[in-house]
Amino acid sequence: MRRSPNITVLMCGIVVLALGVLLVLGAGGTIDLRFAYTVPVIVAALGAILLASGLASRRRGRG
Amino acid sequence: MSHSAHSPRGGLRIAIGAALLVFSGLLFVRAAGPWPGDAIVWPAAITVLGALLIWRAPAVAPRRRRGWAAHRPPEPALPRESPVRMRALRRPEVSRGGLGVALVLAGGFAFLWANGALRPAGEALLAALAVLIAVALIFAPSWRRLARSLAAERTERIRSQERADVGAHLHDSVLQTLALIQQSAEDPKQVAALARSQERELRGWLAGGDSHEAGDTLAAALDAAAAEVEVAVGGSVEVVAVGDCPLEERGGAVVAATREAMLNAAKFAGEAPISVYAELSEERIHVFVRDRGAGFDPEAVPPERRGVRESILGRMQRAGGSATVRALPGGGTEVEIAIDRGDRS
Secondary structure, three states: OOOOOOHHHHHHHHHHHHHHHHHHHHHHOOOOOOHHHHHHHHHHHHHHHHHHHHHHHHHHHHO | OOOOOOOOOOHHHHHHHHHHHHHHHHHHHHHHOOOOOHHHHHHHHHHHHHHHHHHHOOOOOOOOOOHHHHHOOOOOOOOOOOHHHHHHHOOOOOOHHHHHHHHHHHHHHHHHHHOOOOOOOHHHHHHHHHHHHHHHHHHHHHHHHHHHHHHHHHHHHHHHHHHHHHHHHHHHHHHHHHHHHHHOOOOHHHHHHHHHHHHHHHHHHHOOHHHOOOOOEHHHHHHHHHHHHHHHHOOOEEEEEEOOOEOOHHHHHHHHHHHHHHHHHHHHOOOOOEEEEEEEOOOEEEEEEEEOOOOOOHHHOOOOOOOOHHHHHHHHHHHOOEEEEEEOOOOOEEEEEEEEOOOOO
16 A cells, blocks of 8 residues: 655655755855844744644544 | 544644744744834734634534434533532633634734824723723623523423434334334234344434435445345344445445345345444455354355355455355354455545
8 A cells, every 4th residue: 555655754854954955055154044034934944844744634634 | 632523633733833934924024024013013913813713713503412312311510529520620612712802802902002092092991991890790690691591491492302303213213113013913024124124223323323324334335235135035134343434336346245145144044143244444344244054065056056156256356355155163154255445545
């Protein structure tokens, strides 16, 4: 039987990758990584993970 | 959080996740883009959140009980000092609509306060608040009495409706069957079949199975097939199903093969009871049909007899499953039917 990927874990990986890329760009001076810009990014990452987790849970519930 | 009918699976996480995404967007605009000001945006965001909660609040409706539970009298109220009552009171239900109203009011007040509009109107608001509290204190007991009497009247109406439902069901099923039994008193086989059919129907109703149409799910289809066999050939067929799954093409083949096995058992096992045991899951269907009759040798069946060979073994092979007929030690026959439900996506 085919196993579907765990969407929550997948989203966590994508979010960590995106944060890593942002940190690298910030360290290199390509983008301006101030506190006022970092906080929304972290909040958005948390929101994306929660959203993916909720959608995955609803999908499992539907069977 | 419990997954009740009013809070679907993952609903809270989806709501919080979406809210966090919107919040992060607002924070980003506040840091980078044109920003109308904290005194406008944050109260507006709180108000929108409250309005969403109010719009998405479920309508208050009594939870419908099913089967026998639908006609059980309500449980008596527990004494005030009962530990069970104390445990039950520790988890109050938060009304989504109430929370939404509070957020909308809070957003409005925050907007007025942040923009300095509350100061001139402060005294008038205070007076209005005092009048409101006084009115609430005066009329609260009568409102409470009115609400209680309305609730009692509603409960009584529901009870009388349930009594009428039970009475109608008893008349349509049990009383009609008893009348038929009286008419067929000289035919014991017919009486037994009627009694079995009524027992099966009543058991299904008590278990709350009346919401499914016969044949809607595999377990219901097996029950219906057993009832057909009892009516057609006589005898007694006991069906025990563990789990359930929707009836689709492969399930249909299993039902047809099981029906044929039950028919053979009812024809050749005499008065011995036939038992059907089914394990039904999303992945696999496994059914055993056993009888305690004289038994037979599957290899000795003449080629022109197609009942077992085609209707059970051949049908299951064509559907991608398997069927095995074996003689039981000490007499009797067992037919094992199995099929994988496979990838249904």
